[in-house]
Amino acid sequence: MKRGLVVLTFVILAGGLLLIPALLDFGMPAFSDMDDYFLKNGQEQTAANNIVTAVVFDYRGFDTLGESVVLFTAVVGVGLMFRRMLKEEEYEDE
Amino acid sequence: MRMSKLVRTGADLLYPFALIFGLYIILHGHLTPGGGFQGGAVVATGAAIVIVAWAYEDVAGMIRKVTMKAQESAGLLLFIGTAALALGLGYAFFTNVLANSGSLFGLSVPFGPNPGELNTAGVIPIMNIAVGIEVWGGLTVILLYLLSGLNKKEEGS
Numbered sequence: 001m002k003r004g005l006v007v008l009t010f011v012i013l014a015g016g017l018l019l020i021p022a023l024l025d026f027g028m029p030a031f032s033d034m035d036d037y038f039l040k041n042g043q044e045q046t047a048a049n050n051i052v053t054a055v056v057f058d059y060r061g062f063d064t065l066g067e068s069v070v071l072f073t074a075v076v077g078v079g080l081m082f083r084r085m086l087k088e089e090e091y092e093d094e
Numbered sequence: 095m096r097m098s099k100l101v102r103t104g105a106d107l108l109y110p111f112a113l114i115f116g117l118y119i120i121l122h123g124h125l126t127p128g129g130g131f132q133g134g135a136v137v138a139t140g141a142a143i144v145i146v147a148w149a150y151e152d153v154a155g156m157i158r159k160v161t162m163k164a165q166e167s168a169g170l171l172l173f174i175g176t177a178a179l180a181l182g183l184g185y186a187f188f189t190n191v192l193a194n195s196g197s198l199f200g201l202s203v204p205f206g207p208n209p210g211e212l213n214t215a216g217v218i219p220i221m222n223i224a225v226g227i228e229v230w231g232g233l234t235v236i237l238l239y240l241l242s243g244l245n246k247k248e249e250g251s
Contacts, residue, residue, distance in 0.1 A: 023172045047193040048124040048215035056129065057218045061177060061188035064221070067131070068228055072170050079163075081238040085101050 097147050103120035112140025121228035124215035130222040133231025141234045148243045159238050162231040169228025176220050192216035 025068055038059070046054040056064055096102065116137030123129035137233035145153050193216030195200045201214045212219075 016210065027131070043096045043203050043205050046190055046215060046218065047201065048218050049203055049208065049210050050124050050126065050129075052127070053124050053129050053218060053222070054215070055200065058188070058190050058216075061221075065177065065188075068170055068173055068225060071229065072166065073165075075166060075204050075235050078236050078239050082242070 096149050096152070101147045105143045109140050109144050113137055116140065116226075116230070120222055121219070122212070123222035123226075124218045125210040125212065130225030131229055133222075134226040135233060137226070137230045138233035138237065145237055145241050154238075154242075157234060157238065159235060162235045162238065163229075164170065166228050166231030166235060168226050169226070169231060173221055173228065174223035175182050175190070176217050176224060179217070190216040190218065192220075193218075 038055060042051045042054045043049065046058045048054040048058070116133045116135075116139075118135030119126075119128035119136055120130055121133075123133065137208055141157055145157065177188045180191045181187055183190055183191055192199050193214075194200060195216070199213055199216055199219050203211065203214050
């Protein structure tokens with residue numbers, strides 16, 4: 001009973017998820033205002049031929065700053081995990 | 095725990111090419127696909143080939159942890175410093191102050207397809223170099239840490 005209910009819920013949810021692309025036309029949620037803005041003004045404003053790099057490093061610079069800080073934090077974490085244990089650092093559990 | 099002489103010679107041959115290809119991707123980030131992250135990953139892959147083919151003790155003198163850590167920190171500081179450069183000149187944080195200015199990296203590009211010029215795009219190449227240096231150092235430090243315990247024999251065996 002309970003198992004059948006779980007399967008039924010899963011089937012309904014999966015069917016609904018598959019129904020969404022079937023009902024929409026190809027490329028239907030077409031909010032392309034921002035894309036058009038980047039393509040039209042990107043070369044003039046940033047003087048970069050590569051629009052992807054222009055978006056990543058100029059228009060969305062804070063995002064890249066966050067990525068760099070995440071990488072830095074990851075390296076600091078690995079360095080902490082693999083540090084050489086000194087005798088004074090070993091402590092007993094209380 | 096070295097690998098065979100064939101693998102070691104191949105790694106020695108591949109290392110400069112991986113280095114040059116990664117640096118090319120970093121420097122041409124504003125013209126061709128790629129950029130700082132991708133180019134730095136390529137360079138770190140070249141270092142990974144050498145570290146895996148040779149033992150950690152062999153490369154520890156050549157690819158040093160301290161140097162790579164300093165390189166990573168320097169990259170992040172250069173990135174933040176380039177972004178803060180606009181603050182000093184009276185613009186908002188991350189403003190592309192060098193673009194179309196005629197100075198360093200300051201040439202303009204025409205609209206549409208064009209052959210491309212290395213001396214364009216303002217602060218974007220500088221940020222690419224900064225992020226490339228940072229990713230190069232960071233990934234190499236992670237590899238050095240992870241592979242430094244590779245050849246240690248376990249206590250029981």
